[in-house]
Amino acid sequence: MSAPPRLFNEVLLSVENIxxxxxxxxxxxxxxxDIMKGEIRAIIGPNGAGKSSMLNCxxxxxxxxxxxxxxxxxxxxxxxxxxxxxxxxARTFQNIALFRGMSTLDNIMTGRNLRMKTGLFWQALxxxxxxxEEIEHRRAVERIIDFLEIQHIRKVPxxxxxxxxxxxxxxxxxLAAEPELLLLDEPMAGMNLEEKQDMCRFVLDVNDEFGTTxxxxxxxxxxxxxxxxxxxxxxxxxxxxxxxxxxxxxxxAVIGAYxxxxx
Amino acid sequence: xxxxxxxxxKASYQADQAxxxxxQDRLVMIALLAVAFVVVPFxxxxxxxxxxxxxxxxxxxxxxxxxxxxxxxxxxxLGSGAFMGVGAYAAYNLGVHLPFLNPLVCILLGGFxxxxxxxxxxxxxxxxKGFYLACATLAAQFFGDxxxxxxxxxxxxxxxxxxxxxxxxxxxxxxxxxTAAYLIALCFTLVLGLATKNIVRGHIGRQWMAIxxxxxxxxxxxxxxxxxxxxxxxxxxxxxGVAGAMWAFLYLGSWEPAAFSIDxxxxxxxxxxxxxxxxxLGSVLGAAFIVLLPIFLNQVLPPLGALAxxxxxxxxxxxxxxxxxxxxIVFFLVxxxxxxxxxxxxxxxxxxxxxxxx
Amino acid sequence: MGFFxxxxxxxxxxxxxxxxxxxxxxxxxxxxxxxxxxxxxxxLTAALALVRSLELFGQWKWPFWLALVSAFLFAAAxxxxxxxxxxxxxLRKLVNQEGIILFMATIGMTFFIxxxxxxxxxxxxxxxxxxxxxxxxxxxxxxxxxxxxxxxxDIWAAVIAGMLVAGLAVFFQRTRIGRALRAVADDHAxxxxxxxxxxxxxxxxxxVAGLVALVAGAVWGSKLxxxxxxxxxxxxxxxxxxLGGFTSVPGAIIGGLIIGAGEKISEVFAxxxxxxxxxxxxxxxxxxxxxxxxxxxxxxxxxxIWFAYVVALLFLLVRPQGLFGERIxxxx
Numbered sequence: 018m019s020a021p022p023r024l025f026n027e028v029l030l031s032v033e034n035i036x037x038x039x040x041x042x043x044x045x046x047x048x049x050x051d052i053m054k055g056e057i058r059a060i061i062g063p064n065g066a067g068k069s070s071m072l073n074c075x076x077x078x079x080x081x082x083x084x085x086x087x088x089x090x091x092x093x094x095x096x097x098x099x100x101x102x103x104x105x106x107a108r109t110f111q112n113i114a115l116f117r118g119m120s121t122l123d124n125i126m127t128g129r130n131l132r133m134k135t136g137l138f139w140q141a142l143x144x145x146x147x148x149x150e151e152i153e154h155r156r157a158v159e160r161i162i163d164f165l166e167i168q169h170i171r172k173v174p175x176x177x178x179x180x181x182x183x184x185x186x187x188x189x190x191x192l193a194a195e196p197e198l199l200l201l202d203e204p205m206a207g208m209n210l211e212e213k214q215d216m217c218r219f220v221l222d223v224n225d226e227f228g229t230t231x232x233x234x235x236x237x238x239x240x241x242x243x244x245x246x247x248x249x250x251x252x253x254x255x256x257x258x259x260x261x262x263x264x265x266x267x268x269x270a271v272i273g274a275y276x277x278x279x280x
Numbered sequence: 281x282x283x284x285x286x287x288x289x290k291a292s293y294q295a296d297q298a299x300x301x302x303x304q305d306r307l308v309m310i311a312l313l314a315v316a317f318v319v320v321p322f323x324x325x326x327x328x329x330x331x332x333x334x335x336x337x338x339x340x341x342x343x344x345x346x347x348x349x350x351x352x353x354x355x356x357x358l359g360s361g362a363f364m365g366v367g368a369y370a371a372y373n374l375g376v377h378l379p380f381l382n383p384l385v386c387i388l389l390g391g392f393x394x395x396x397x398x399x400x401x402x403x404x405x406x407x408x409k410g411f412y413l414a415c416a417t418l419a420a421q422f423f424g425d426x427x428x429x430x431x432x433x434x435x436x437x438x439x440x441x442x443x444x445x446x447x448x449x450x451x452x453x454x455x456x457x458x459t460a461a462y463l464i465a466l467c468f469t470l471v472l473g474l475a476t477k478n479i480v481r482g483h484i485g486r487q488w489m490a491i492x493x494x495x496x497x498x499x500x501x502x503x504x505x506x507x508x509x510x511x512x513x514x515x516x517x518x519x520x521g522v523a524g525a526m527w528a529f530l531y532l533g534s535w536e537p538a539a540f541s542i543d544x545x546x547x548x549x550x551x552x553x554x555x556x557x558x559x560x561l562g563s564v565l566g567a568a569f570i571v572l573l574p575i576f577l578n579q580v581l582p583p584l585g586a587l588a589x590x591x592x593x594x595x596x597x598x599x600x601x602x603x604x605x606x607x608x609i610v611f612f613l614v615x616x617x618x619x620x621x622x623x624x625x626x627x628x629x630x631x632x633x634x635x636x637x638x
Numbered sequence: 639m640g641f642f643x644x645x646x647x648x649x650x651x652x653x654x655x656x657x658x659x660x661x662x663x664x665x666x667x668x669x670x671x672x673x674x675x676x677x678x679x680x681x682l683t684a685a686l687a688l689v690r691s692l693e694l695f696g697q698w699k700w701p702f703w704l705a706l707v708s709a710f711l712f713a714a715a716x717x718x719x720x721x722x723x724x725x726x727x728x729l730r731k732l733v734n735q736e737g738i739i740l741f742m743a744t745i746g747m748t749f750f751i752x753x754x755x756x757x758x759x760x761x762x763x764x765x766x767x768x769x770x771x772x773x774x775x776x777x778x779x780x781x782x783x784x785x786x787x788x789x790x791x792d793i794w795a796a797v798i799a800g801m802l803v804a805g806l807a808v809f810f811q812r813t814r815i816g817r818a819l820r821a822v823a824d825d826h827a828x829x830x831x832x833x834x835x836x837x838x839x840x841x842x843x844x845x846v847a848g849l850v851a852l853v854a855g856a857v858w859g860s861k862l863x864x865x866x867x868x869x870x871x872x873x874x875x876x877x878x879x880x881l882g883g884f885t886s887v888p889g890a891i892i893g894g895l896i897i898g899a900g901e902k903i904s905e906v907f908a909x910x911x912x913x914x915x916x917x918x919x920x921x922x923x924x925x926x927x928x929x930x931x932x933x934x935x936x937x938x939x940x941x942x943i944w945f946a947y948v949v950a951l952l953f954l955l956v957r958p959q960g961l962f963g964e965r966i967x968x969x970x
Contacts, residue, residue: 076500102502114497116490118558126483127490131502133483137511140485143478148294151482155293194502356738408954411673411741415876416954419947426944430937542873546745553742595761602753609746613739614731 022261023246025053028087029198029230030075035084037070037254044070045081045254052198057224058232059241062251063274068234069111071251072200075232076108077101088198103131107196109187111203111234117176121167121186124175125158128193161189165219181212188219192227199223201233205240213237217244242266250274299477316466321459329458330531334465335571336564338526341469343551343563344476345519350549351557352480353512354492355405359417360548362424363517364524365540367394369434371525375446376436383446384464387525394521395514402513406506409495421542428537442536445529461530468526472519477560479515488512489558520548553609556619565620574601644786645906646899651792653898654799655861658854659875660882660890661803662847667884668823669843670729671737675744678872679751680720680848685855685864686759687713689766702769710852717848720751725841752869761866766859770794795857802853803891806846815842823885877950883960892961901945909938 031051037044045067052058060068073079075086077096086093088104107128116124133154139147162168165185170178175186184204191199204220205213221244223229235241241248242262250258250265252274258265265271288303290296300306324333346360371390374381381389397420404416428434435443448455448464455464479485487508490498499505528535547570555566577597585592616622659677666674691712695705728743771790810816821829822839830836858868878897882889912935920928953960 078496078500098496098500099502099504102500107502108500110497114494114500116493116498118493119486119489123486123489127486127498127503128501130483130487130490135483137479137484137515140479140482141475143482147478147482151297152293154483155297159293190501354738356741404951404954408958410738412880412954412958414741415880415947416951418873418876419944419951422944422947426940430940432937546749549742549745553746596757599753599757599761602749603757604753606746606748606750606753610728610743610750613735613743613746614728617739 023056025056025246027054028052029054030086030088032071032075033085033087035071035074035081035086037067037074037079037081043254045074045251048084048251048254048256050249050256050259052230052232053246054197054230055224055228056230056246057220057244058230059245059248060232060234060251061236061238061241061248065253066251067254068251069202070254072108072202072232072234075101075198076106076200102194105194105197106200107191107194107198108200109184109191109202109204111206113180113183113187115175115183115187115190118174120172120174121178121189122158122162122171124186125161125189125193126154128190129154129158131194158193161192164192164222165189181208181215184208184212184216185219188216192223192229195227197230199229199231201231201235203234203236205235205237213240220244297481299481313470317463321463324459324462326458329462331575332571333462334458334531336568337462337465337469338523338531339548339551339571340564340567341465341472341526342520342523342548343555343567344469344473344560345516345521345523346548347552347555347558347560347563348476348480348488348519349512349516350552351559351562352485352492353488353509353516354495355402355409355509355512356411356414357417357516358414358542358545358549359401359420359424360520361540361542361544362421363394363398363520364527364544365424365428365537366397366517367391367521367524368528368535368540369428369443370394370521371529372443372445373434373436382450383448383529384450386446387468387522387529390525391518391522394524395518398513398517398521399510402510402517405509405513418542421545425537425541428540440536442534444534445532448529465526465530468522472522473560473564476515476519480560484508484511492558550605550609554612554619556621557617559618559621561624562619562621565624569620570605573604574598577601577604640786642903642907644788645902647786647788648792649899649902650895651788651796651898652902653895654792654796655854655858655894656871656874656878656898657891657894658799658802658850658857659871660878660894661806661887662850662854663875663879664882664885664887664890665806665847665850666843669819670822670840671740671826672729672744673737673741673884674847675741675872676724676747676751677847677851677875678869679748679755680717680851681855681858681871682864682866682869683720683751683755683759683855684713684717684848684852685766685859685868686755686764687716688852688856689764689859689864690759692766693764706768710856713852713855714849717852718845721841721844721848724844725837729840730837748869748872752866756866763863763865764859765863766856768856768860770860772860791861795861798853798857799891802850803887806850806887809846815839819843874946877946880950880960881953883962886960886962889960889962897946897949900949901942904945905940905942908941909935911935912938 028051031049033049035048036046048071060071062068070079074081077098077100080095088106116127119127133150135147135150139145162171165188167182167185167189170182170186175183178186188201188204201220205216208216217240220231220233224231233245245262247259247261248265249256250268250271257274258268258271260268290301295301300309320333342360342364346357349355349357367390370393371383371386374386374389375383401417401420405413408416429441435441448460455461480488487498487503488511490501490503491505491508495505498508524540528539532539551566551570552563553566554569555564556562574597577600578594581597581600582592612619659681662677662680663674666672666677688709692705692709695708700708724747728747732740732743771794773790775788775790775793777786777788810820818829818834818839819842821832821834822836826836829839854871855864855868858871862868874897878890878893880893881896882891882893913932916928916930916932916935918928919931
């Protein structure tokens with residue numbers, strides 16, 4: 018029923034033996050996996066398995082005590098989140114983290130701030146380079162707005178939007194940065210079927226049209242199995258499975274973790 | 281009925297991003313400017329200048345400055361009085377030590393010195409936030425109070441501790457009249473206010489607001505917190521510093537350190553909250569409100585008291601003032617955190633649909 | 639040496655009073671997450687109510703003990719009204735808002751309460767006599783030449799503060815309300831879900847903080863006279879809290895002692911020390927540096943007004959959670 022697995026041959030990011038703990042609590046233990054350029058990679062696991070912590074490590078928000086992350090062939094030193102963003106890693110959040118006081122348009126424009134360079138002086142004048150830059154990026158943002166079909170809420174403060182649309186704006190903000198690696202933390206949580214279908218379509222289109230590599234966390238197994246190329250399974254901070262959906266689905270350890278059977 | 285935007289189409293992003301996208305707003309603005317520059321100088325009396333116009337114009341700029349920091353970047357500051365003082369004393373010392381500088385240039389340079397000071401006191405904001413930062417800015421306030429009083433070099437060893445502004449002139453023209461002071465202050469406030477508006481609607485302003493709304497997410501999508509916060513501190517302190525220098529040179533003439541005490545900091549904060557956090561227009565409305573309310577109370581309360589058979593002293597009036605300000609702060613925070621500016625835009629929204637709201 | 643210890647003790651005793659004010663902050667912050675800027679205004683209000691009603695009862699020729707007790711009861715009642723108003727008119731409306739909004743709201747409350755208190759009770763300086771002895775005492779005369787000068791009132795203040803802290807500890811640990819308070823401090827929603835009435839708890843916390851303010855106001859008032867500057871004490875409590883941590887009662891006490899002692903010692907000794915150092919450098923070759931240091935030393939008077947804040951600021955950069963505060967893990 019499913020299409021033959023796509024083939025990828027270039028590693029974009031690899032995680033080697035990552036361990037992370039807070040005080041005495043171990044969030045991640047000795048995790049290794051890789052993300053190929055161009056694929057859709059899913060991370061699944063029960064609540065508290067360490068999925069979000071894993072994303073937080075990848076974009077530099079948490080600093081693992083052990084292990085290394087290699088991105089685009091370069092082993093990474095300890096870095097701040099904005100440095101990860103500068104290298105082309107964008108993300109969305111489990112609990113929506115939009116800038117609630119700003120409009121949809123401004124939120125997505127903020128996603129492009131890395132590419133906007135004019136200094137205070139020109140900004141204050143709002144002439145010449147500053148104005149050209151603003152309009153050029155506005156054009157790019159309008160393309161994203163069209164792509165996500167959110168033209169009608171362009172000027173609405175995001176705090177007033179319904180949940181599903183907020184999730185979409187958040188995706189738009191991440192896309193605005195034109196990332197190479199897009200991390201999606203439960204992009205479909207709390208959505209109804211129709212919204213989920215829309216979101217799946219956007220994720221697939223992003224991957225397809227822009228060639229963006231996507232790493233997503235999701236609880237809806239149907240969605241995960243349908244759209245992802247490969248799946249990592251975490252449980253209690255340990256990796257218990259890794260592979261294409263068909264294989265993972267039938268892995269006894271994974272089934273055990275989900276159904277609560279003792280290992 | 282007149283306030284309609286039907287038929288006004290925006291054909292370019294530039295038109296869509298204009299400060300006043302609606303034609304009627306532009307007309308009103310032009311009319312207001314004409315009144316402020318042409319009509320007012322013919323009709324205003326010395327009292328109106330001293331009690332209302334000059335304070336409102338200068339404090340508007342200071343409120344805009346504080347709003348950049350508090351309303352746009354979300355960093356609470358209780359030290360804005362001290363930064364006004366830095367601007368004032370810096371301008372004064374530049375005038376004393378470099379007498380060839382025009383006082384108006386000194387005012388501007390005072391702003392730059394304040395901006396540099398703001399950068400230094402902004403550094404803690406990189407590690408701490410919220411009321412911890414408020415405490416740090418209090419340190420700036422009290423250190424300022426002390427420095428203006430005790431470091432004699434700052435006051436050019438004036439025995440009384442009070443210093444005098446140099447006479448304001450330009451190209452040999454004497455500009456010490458209240459009308460001139462008002463017009464100069466208006467020019468500074470308008471130009472710098474417009475510049476600030478430009479910054480807050482550009483990418484730097486969006487970075488500030490991103491930090492304000494959710495600092496962690498902002499950093500993760502690539503906003504450098506250090507750059508965003510420090511530019512906010514610098515721009516804010518610059519504006520407040522220029523306002524402080526104007527306050528000293530154009531309004532006070534001679535002043536003591538108490539002119540820039542913590543009371544001034546609170547006053548500016550009230551302007552920003554009542555006027556509207558995150559609104560340039562709101563800063564001006566807030567400044568006007570805070571300047572006018574005490575005048576109004578002083579006019580109204582004693583006669584009212586007399587009617588009721590009570591004698592109301594000026595001290596009582598000032599206590600009433602404190603109560604009203606306090607109650608209004610709580611009221612606005614509870615009911616409308618975007619202050620007078622939001623009330624204004626709601627009124628405009630209603631007006632757009634009037635008289636057929638459905 | 640004797641003089642140094644005298645200054646130190648003077649500073650520690652002033653620190654006890656800072657601790658008293660800081661204690662009120664900590665109580666409210668722990669239970670409702672509100673950084674109550676109005677604590678200083680509450681101290682002022684309580685002290686004004688106390689001193690003015692005492693004056694009035696005195697005029698009515700009540701016996702001193704009865705007047706004193708009644709005045710304390712009256713002031714406590716006023717604090718109850720303040721606590722009720724704070725809970726009903728401010729906190730309840732701002733539930734779930736960001737801490738910084740609540741903080742600004744309490745600044746508004748500060749102005750309101752100060753204005754109201756001064757309208758009702760007057761705005762002059764009122765001497766407060768609680769019948770506490772105020773004589774200077776010389777102690778440890780056998781150890782130091784001439785002994786060490788302390789004020790008897792300060793010792794009473796320390797004793798009262800100690801009793802207050804002990805009382806609060808018992809209240810928090812041993813009573814049912816105390817347990818509820820601790821539950822609310824840990825987790826609002828969870829406490830509510832097991833049937834603890836949040837609003838009632840907040841009222842009680844503000845009332846307790848008001849009573850702490852009353853004690854602080856009574857002690858400070860009898861030392862300095864009841865006057866507007868009492869409300870500025872609140873500002874001194876901020877660095878104390880930064881040092882001690884916002885959620886720690888022992889932190890408030892120790893932070894207060896450190897700030898009190900530190901500012902007195904630096905005030906008395908820092909300037910002269912720098913001056914001496916400058917003079918020594920000047921005579922030993924480094925004339926330029928010596929002169930500069932001497933000048934700085936001569937300027938360093940009245941540093942009491944910022945010393946505490948700058949210490950707190952530096953401390954913040956090193957250890958933002960304070961000496962006893964809890965470390966915060968941020969998550970997204």
